[in-house]
Amino acid sequence: MNLLDQFFILIAVALLSITVLRNFRINDKMAPLWYGLMVVMLVRMAAVAYDGATLTSAFNIEILGFNMHWQFNALSWFFAIITVVAALASAIFMSGDWGRQYRELYEGQGGNYGLLQLALILNVASMLLLLASGDLLSLFIGWEFVSWASFLMMVLMPSKTAKKAAVKYVVYAMFGAMALLAALAIIYSNSVSFSGSLEFEQITQVFAGMDKGPQFSLALLFFIAFAIKMGLLPFHLWQAVAYAETPGPGAAFLGAISSRMGLFAMIIVIIQFIGLGHLQGMSIGLPFINMQTLLAWIAALTTIIPTYIALQQHDAKRLLAWHGVGQGGYMLLGLIMFDSIGSAGGLMHVLNHASYQAALFLTVVAVVYRTGTSDLNKLGGLVTQMPLSFLVMLIGIIGLAGLPPMNGFVSKWMVYRSLLLNGEPLLFVAAVLGTLGTILSVYKLIHNTFLGQLRVEHQNIREVPWSMMVPMLGLSAIVFITGFMPGLILPWIASVQETIGLPVIIHHLGGIEYAKGGLDMIWVSGILFYGFGVGALIFYFLGSKAKRVHQYDNYAGGHFLSADVKYHYSNNFYPGLMHLIGDWYRGSFKWMEQVIVSALSFVSKLFENMYRSRQPVMLLVIVVVVALFSIYKNTAGVSS
């Protein structure tokens, strides 16, 4: 029994324990322990991440002549550690006072705290199962588990929007799963090169033996399946609302890692097994665009459009959830470049995004815990009441905006660098445009929540308890440390690159070495802090003293400020920018979605009406006519 088997047994025991004990208080204390143990197990498996070894589980199933097996390689380990740490943070967060409040507010109205715990462990277990999949069949089964587990988590908020978003998600997810199944069917039915197993290598083989047309449809089916989970354009509509309406820590977990399962599958199928050669060989009818360019542009538009939708949101959770969609674009954009630096940036962004997204979501949930709202127009000035949460959010938004010294900078820098070195200036501009939108909207987030005028009704609130503060601080520490010393995680990235057959990055503690200019974050952050340090030295050593004033002792054109004067400018943020770009928000994708929905419902109504027609005899007549026609046609074919 190797480490992977032990890991699966641990997951099974944890799942069983939480299922049985979920409605008892003891589970609150035990659930974080299970995730902690999983982290320990993953650390024990670290050889996978550093040496690029593969652990194969002894457990396998034989179905219809196909062998389903599970294995862990560097790629699986990389995604697994992110998943488990995100789950650990969420579990600690919800184990204390947050869980108590959730029980008080929502139990009996559709919310169920025990079910939330169960949903979390189900998500973790199914995601780990997916990550460990060793062939296409186990990938498909893991995929289905992940879809339904996410659905379970999304319906735990007693609001109509949550239910609606969850149902929308599950419709999308089923469409994706069907696309995946269809892709499997194409591989299975490809009699020329199909060798009787559904190992991943089959994809490469089948591709090699296919014409361009079927190749394209197979790649498209895989892409649809994974893009839906990832929220790539044009399948981005389901994700943000569904994640934002999930109960607090659940939203943090889903936003951090859940949709990256799509990226994981995409890395295996499209990057590892279809590969650059096939992608470039597949033309889509236009002379200068091949499949690689197309995917790159889909990724680039995914960074831009959802990010600018985020800019318009006035609900903190939705704003963050839309960024979750947008940042996925950077990951694919880096990976699709197929070089060492870009793919390292794309992979690293998975971890970086998970860390700051979870931290930011938890901060917003902490604010909701104290104030009861995440509406950005109803908050403000909380920095004096919740200074540590402010710090966490500050670190998080610096990471999300991709500014040094946080980790988001490192991965985004690598992606930019790769785009420039590969001669893709337009994609580079697109990526920078996405970052611009990110910076604008995260400023809106922190300004409307923590800065500005403190509302009268919030004057007595306090910082959140430590059970919530500890995971937030821990995550922000990860954001900073992996930004300051990216070399801590770059070995994992290098093993992943080796595993999936991409050029491997040369790294050191501070960053990367690259012939055309590397990056050393220790220097970058050092110089940044040096700048602040010089300022601080001048200020404090020349005898200056900071003076703290009340927020009403403030300049508002000479106005005497008081609690009844609202001077916090939060509604209709960026009116100048919106004046310029506001007309471009036309909701075309929403319109497209509605068109498809109404077309489908029209067709279904048509069939329903036919089935329920007044004269059931008509159905019989139709069936008989069709049957006669087909008999006639077939016999005609035989006789002639």
Add this chain to the structure above:
Amino acid sequence: MKKELLIKEKQAKRTNPLAHVFDDFIDFCQSKSLFMLHYCTGCGAIELPPAMTSRFDMERLGIQPMVTPRQADILLVTGYVSVKTLKRVILTYEQMQAPKYVIGICSCTVNGGMYWQSYATAKKLNDYMPVDVYIAGCMPRPEAVLEGLQRLKENIKNDRKQQKGSAWKEYFANYDTYLGNQQHLFGDDWQTPVDIIAEAKLYGLEGEGTYGKNTEKLAKVQQPLLPQEMKL
């Protein structure tokens, strides 16, 4: 109404032979980098855009606009100050950090100008806050505005030698008088969130004129606005 400055100057023996060089250097630097908050109360404001923009280009003198009093050095009051406006001007002035300078533009700030007979207009700005430079005229042309600003710069540069650029110290040293004039106009419950006496102590500028019957009146009605605590 020239008052003697009652300032406890720290007359410590300066042993450093280069002390006055440093002092001159600091004065020089201060005079070359001035941020200006223009509180546009009246028609004189119309002369500022040409003074600031390319034709007369105030920035070549090292003077440029600033949006908040906290970072501003100069308060420019351009035109008549009605009683209602004066409250705001005083609040803005008190929110500025020392050293701070006031320039009154237009005749209205000097003596009320054409609003001399108005019941609602404060006639002399320097009854309510110490004014460094007046630029008379109705309205003064941009050249005159620049001339006044140049004069202010000279004063700042020669501050230590001639005690010319220190009008702001007077506000702390003779706070009682200024407060009395303000109370006369606005009533006895007049106050701003800024604690001037504490600031006078901070700058070491409190003198006999800082306290008096007016500050006692203020102490009775004052509702201090304490800074918000960071709570964990």
